[in-house]
Amino acid sequence: MGTFSGKVALVTGAARGLGRVTALAFAREGAKVVVTDIDEPGGEGTLRLIQEAGGAGLFIRSDVGVESDVEAMVSKTVEAYGRLDCAVNNAGVVRFQPIVEETAESFDFHVDTNLRGVFYCMKHEIRQMLKNGGGAIVNQSSITGSLTGNPGESVYAATKGGVDGLTKSAALEVAKYNISINAIAACGIDAPGDVFHQWMEKEKISPEAAGNLFPIGRMGKAEELTGAVLFLCSDQARFIVGHLLVVDGGWIAR
Numbered sequence: 001m002g003t004f005s006g007k008v009a010l011v012t013g014a015a016r017g018l019g020r021v022t023a024l025a026f027a028r029e030g031a032k033v034v035v036t037d038i039d040e041p042g043g044e045g046t047l048r049l050i051q052e053a054g055g056a057g058l059f060i061r062s063d064v065g066v067e068s069d070v071e072a073m074v075s076k077t078v079e080a081y082g083r084l085d086c087a088v089n090n091a092g093v094v095r096f097q098p099i100v101e102e103t104a105e106s107f108d109f110h111v112d113t114n115l116r117g118v119f120y121c122m123k124h125e126i127r128q129m130l131k132n133g134g135g136a137i138v139n140q141s142s143i144t145g146s147l148t149g150n151p152g153e154s155v156y157a158a159t160k161g162g163v164d165g166l167t168k169s170a171a172l173e174v175a176k177y178n179i180s181i182n183a184i185a186a187c188g189i190d191a192p193g194d195v196f197h198q199w200m201e202k203e204k205i206s207p208e209a210a211g212n213l214f215p216i217g218r219m220g221k222a223e224e225l226t227g228a229v230l231f232l233c234s235d236q237a238r239f240i241v242g243h244l245l246v247v248d249g250g251w252i253a254r
């Protein structure tokens with residue numbers, strides 16, 4: 001029996017990177033996992049890994065920036081499993097670009113997935129959780145946003161700061177209905193395929209050299225991220241409301 005046996009957990013952007021490791025962690029802990037993404041081969045690949053490890057779940061193609069997709073994502077989850085207990089709004093995009101070269105198209109690209117997507121997901125997940133009588137939502141934010149800035153990430157940072165605002169206010173609206181909403185600000189997690197790895201490959205930086213950039217002296221393990229996400233989704237975390245939990249090997253503390 002895992003911590004999430006009998007529960008239904010949905011993860012957006014679960015075709016690779018942090019979303020994939022989160023989906024696999026829920027499955028290991030006994031949840032039925034709804035893997036969602038716009039990347040169908042990647043999403044099916046995550047589902048296959050879950051099933052090969054003895055877990056259960058399904059893949060639903062859904063673009064978080066399209067409200068009808070998100071509404072269908074939640075209703076298909078309920079058709080299959082009858083409820084939705086945990087949702088991790090993880091889908092996100094980033095393009096590194098100085099602000100003077102940013103375009104309206106790139107601004108919309110970031111906002112549609114990172115901010116509008118989290119808004120649509122929260123809206124429809126919360127509607128279902130109110131019917132369930134409770135639930136937990138974790139939004140994948142970033143240290144770049146309301147905590148710190150980063151050159152080349154102005155628009156991305158604006159969307160993640162927006163996610164932090166959505167998280168806090170929505171959390172206050174629904175806390176008394178047994179629904180917890182929190183966010184994670186991760187950095188430097190060793191999850192192959194994620195944005196941090198893409199940056200390491202581009203800059204030709206080894207995992208060891210990247211690890212030395214962090215006060216802890218190494219990169220984070222996937223289970224150090226998923227441990228935080230699953231904790232915030234667990235019954236032990238129900239008194240934590242509207243919190244932004246930093247999981248970054250000390251980057252921000254420094």
Ligand SMILES: NC(=O)c1ccc[n+]([C@@H]2O[C@H](COP(=O)([O-])OP(=O)(O)OC[C@H]3O[C@@H](n4cnc5c(N)ncnc54)[C@H](O)[C@@H]3O)[C@@H](O)[C@H]2O)c1
Nearest residue numbers: 013015017018038063064090091092142186188194195196
């Ligand atoms: N990796 C890091 O170091 C890091 C640091 C801080 C925050 N984050 C955040 O964590 C989340 C995951 O990051 P990652 O590095 O694993 O990213 P990633 O690019 O590896 O994975 C993102 C996933 O989201 C999916 N996706 C993109 N747009 C979508 C849409 N409109 N609808 C549905 N799915 C969509 C992609 O297909 C992909 O599978 C993002 O929100 C990111 O901003 C990551």
